Amino acid sequence: MTMLSSGFELSVDVLRQRQNVKWGKYGADVLPAWVAEMDFAVAHPIQRTMERMVADHDYGYPNRGGNHGDGTLVEAFSNRMKSRFGWEVDPSLILPLSDLVQGTFSTILALSDPGDGVILQLPAYPPFHEAINSTGRRLLAHRLHPTEDGWRHEPGSLAKLVDATTKIILLCNPQNPTGRVFEQAELEEIGRVAIERDLVILSDEIHADLIYGGAKHIPIATLSPEIAARTITITSATKGFNIPGLRCGVLYFGSAELKARFHARFPARVLGSPGITGIDTTVAAWNHGQDWLEAVLEQLDANRHRMVNFINAELPAIRTSLPEATYLGWLDCSRLGLSGTAHDFFLEHAKIGFSAGEAFDPNGHQFVRFNFATSGRILDQILGRMADAVRSNARG
Numbered sequence: 001m002t003m004l005s006s007g008f009e010l011s012v013d014v015l016r017q018r019q020n021v022k023w024g025k026y027g028a029d030v031l032p033a034w035v036a037e038m039d040f041a042v043a044h045p046i047q048r049t050m051e052r053m054v055a056d057h058d059y060g061y062p063n064r065g066g067n068h069g070d071g072t073l074v075e076a077f078s079n080r081m082k083s084r085f086g087w088e089v090d091p092s093l094i095l096p097l098s099d100l101v102q103g104t105f106s107t108i109l110a111l112s113d114p115g116d117g118v119i120l121q122l123p124a125y126p127p128f129h130e131a132i133n134s135t136g137r138r139l140l141a142h143r144l145h146p147t148e149d150g151w152r153h154e155p156g157s158l159a160k161l162v163d164a165t166t167k168i169i170l171l172c173n174p175q176n177p178t179g180r181v182f183e184q185a186e187l188e189e190i191g192r193v194a195i196e197r198d199l200v201i202l203s204d205e206i207h208a209d210l211i212y213g214g215a216k217h218i219p220i221a222t223l224s225p226e227i228a229a230r231t232i233t234i235t236s237a238t239k240g241f242n243i244p245g246l247r248c249g250v251l252y253f254g255s256a257e258l259k260a261r262f263h264a265r266f267p268a269r270v271l272g273s274p275g276i277t278g279i280d281t282t283v284a285a286w287n288h289g290q291d292w293l294e295a296v297l298e299q300l301d302a303n304r305h306r307m308v309n310f311i312n313a314e315l316p317a318i319r320t321s322l323p324e325a326t327y328l329g330w331l332d333c334s335r336l337g338l339s340g341t342a343h344d345f346f347l348e349h350a351k352i353g354f355s356a357g358e359a360f361d362p363n364g365h366q367f368v369r370f371n372f373a374t375s376g377r378i379l380d381q382i383l384g385r386m387a388d389a390v391r392s393n394a395r396g
């Protein structure tokens, strides 16, 4: 395998050989910077876990402790929440699952009815739109606006959105695609409105491992017992440790009452359960992957500065802000004066596959989401191609 200097970077040749969506979607002339996967080799403890499983032909139904054979995962989640956030979770309220989007859909189906309102921060991860729209719920858009301190809600705007049939606030923290990490006061406002208007908070915290210096992730369920009691948190090791294809995550109910309400409509069996590769690698990541994560975060930190500094210096018509978390940049290209969408422009003229802004916000045609979790060399190529395309477009 062709490795570069940092020990986890992979060459373009290796990346193109892998059968994943990121490198498989576009032709060989395109550099992909879209779906949330990193172009990095995984932590050694994860790789060793897979190798052991293969060597032992360990492919039976999992028997890893606990009532459902996934006790090691429940324990690793509990320990990680305690060590990272000082959060004491109740193991009986943890529901392991294979797919966090399943967790979003099932929560919306279980805890609201067709026609009910679900509040969603905009712009938002596309499956959140789908989870609300395809189930016949009403999407109530809680817009984030660009400010000097990154993307923020207008203070007081949340309470105004809630109507008589609003049931759920879908929170994404850290936020995809803007990279915001919500501060305590912002989370407290969400919690206060949820309590006053009797709403469930569905908090997707999948990006919580990918935080840069200066920002602090606060699981909203840790703010108070009253907020916890109405919060379902979903998280996994898949983004932080780059194992999305291994399909494993956790849904955590903040109270037994919430869990009972969920299961009354959605028996656990409907969700299936994670397989052994997902369980064991997630446990390896959470228990033994921290050194790797910190090394990767150093590289991502350098990349986010490189991306923003380059854009500010060379492409000042594109507006963006430094993400506080995630490896995703949210780029406003509306001042480029493009005739079509920003995604199509960069695909056609720069041969870069970004995520299309309109998938995150119906008004987002002039935005793209930039996945910068790649080697410095590939990142520089992407930035160079962007600059060339924008300059030749400006020359007409």
Ligand SMILES: Cc1ncc(COP(=O)(O)O)c(C=O)c1O
Residues within 6 Å of the ligand: 036, 098, 099, 100, 101, 125, 172, 176, 204, 206, 236, 238, 239, 244, 248, 249
């Ligand atoms: C906010 C958010 N939630 C959920 C997911 C899906 O995670 P998974 O496919 O690992 O369940 C992603 C993937 O990018 C995401 O960004």
